[in-house]
Amino acid sequence: MDLVKFESFYYRYKGNEEYALKNINLKIEDNKFILLCGETGSGKTSLIRCMNGLIPQFYSGFYKGKVEVCGKNTTEAPIANLSTEVGIVFQNPENQLIAMNVEHEIAFGLENLGVPSKEISKRIKESASLTEIEHILDKAPFELSGGEQQRVAIASILVLEPKILILDEPTALLDPYMAKKIINLLQEIRIEKKITILISEHRLDLILPFTEQLILIKRGSIIEHGSRERVINGDNFQNLRLNIPVIYSIFNKLKKENLYRKNIPSSIPEAIKSLKL
Ligand SMILES: Nc1ncnc2c1ncn2[C@@H]1O[C@H](COP(=O)(O)OP(=O)(O)OP(=O)(O)O)[C@@H](O)[C@H]1O
Ligand SMILES: [Mg+2]
Known part of the structure; x- marks a missing residue:
């Protein structure tokens, strides 16, 4: 069973004319490390809010379509109930600690x-x-x-x-050292608990090496969802204004100059391996 399933889901915050989420069709599987990427204001936090029923139960607005979490419809199941399936850590933990x-x-x-x-x-x-x-x-x-x-x-x-741990920019307020520690911790959790981790994170250099799948979101629409290899080697990823890792920029440039023909690596060890083969 898919842990989360969006079917033709649209959402507009009350008072806004523009839809924050448009025609979302998305399936989140078990035991995956997924990175959610998009420019600021593209709808990452809004998408996450749908995954435990905060949208549409807590944030009032207009929606159509359907979201299911572990088979439960998020418009009906109590948020407390959904929270045991999907745990969300928001950007500013201070507000969550009481x-x-x-x-x-x-x-x-x-x-x-x-x-x-x-x-x-x-x-x-x-x-x-x-x-x-x-x-x-x-x-x-x-x-x-x-x-x-x-x-x-x-x-x-x-x-x-929970069956899914979701983190919305967990390192935004941390220095690079702490950010690295948190991301390493997530990898340990992933290995130990075998749960799905979905993370929205701007520090791509730290997170990409652990990522199995990427979801790209642009102006409220999911423009790509697939394996890391496929997504980072595609045009959509290149065309978004993201904090692209140096290793990506180098290999992308080499590829364009026809000096490198394989998949773009996402870490230094991967780059070395690829060059040795
Ligand atoms: N509580 C809210 N009320 C009204 N509009 C909102 C609310 N939260 C988000 N929006 C709007 O929805 C759109 C998507 O915002 P969202 O916060 O989901 O983007 P984001 O990708 O998480 O951005 P960032 O990278 O800056 O965190 C934006 O146009 C934003 O202004
Ligand atoms: Mg956000």
């Missing part, structure tokens, strides 16, 4: 779901260990650095054991 300390923060969702306390302790331990926040469990969220807050936000979603 409890007195980190441990309570992580326990919050599970307590709401009525999970027994022994199971809660077990899951907190596991997700705190995976996100490396065991040492800050008794701190208040506002005492933490941006990178720590982002880890706590991820941990508090992971304990709910």
